[in-house]
Amino acid sequence: MKIKSQRDFWSGLMFVVVGVVFAVGATNYSLGSSARPGPGYFPLMLSVIMAILGGIVLFKSLTIETEGGDPIGAVAWRPLLVIVAAIALFGFALPRLGMVITIPILIVVTSFAGDEFHWKGVLLSAIVLTVGSWAIFILGLKLVIPMWPSFFGA
Template identity: 60%
Template structure:
């Protein structure tokens, strides 16, 4: 059997490996029940869903009409994205979500070919408000919203 689309094939393999890894890792936590899910319930289901999507992409790569090898690794965008995530991890405890998340969106947007400041700022505002609504307001997680020097 010939792999016609190498990009989709290896993407599918990566999705399967990561999805199964999350599912196996989630078995270390309590599952709870459907009415009261435990901390392992959501990551397990999400990992399985990711593995299923990966299997679909992998099977599709075998029947694809698009043929071509994998291109070169785009090191600059990859470095910018990884650096943005590391920056977020270090700034969140000190600067709070209100500053760290827009900073993450702004710096990671620099990895793309098309950068429009207005779109990035709108995206940052929507993601920050949505993250506040879900994680701080909805789930009552203890995540600092404002910088530590503000209180």
């Protein structure tokens, strides 16, 4: 069988593999039922949907002809590394610096992944996302996430 779209083939394959891996990982948790879902129910359903969508994209890549085969371009290493480093920094800093400081740091660091950087947009995003995160996770969901740095004693 001939691959007619390289981009769709590899992205579909990636979604199928990630979906299957997470589906297998979700089976380590209690699934429960549709009426009373357990902690593994939602991740399992999402991973199955992801694998199915990946299968559809994979099938499309083998059946629908694209102009020039839709080749894959070069890997954008800078954005990839910046985003991975920002996520690691967020995981390290959140328990120590709290959400009010860590989210703006995350926004500033991830904004360097793109080609365009404007302080006004970055600062506005940091404010909106920090307030939104507080409203959703602390106020709405009542999660226990540190708001302020641990050295403040709060």
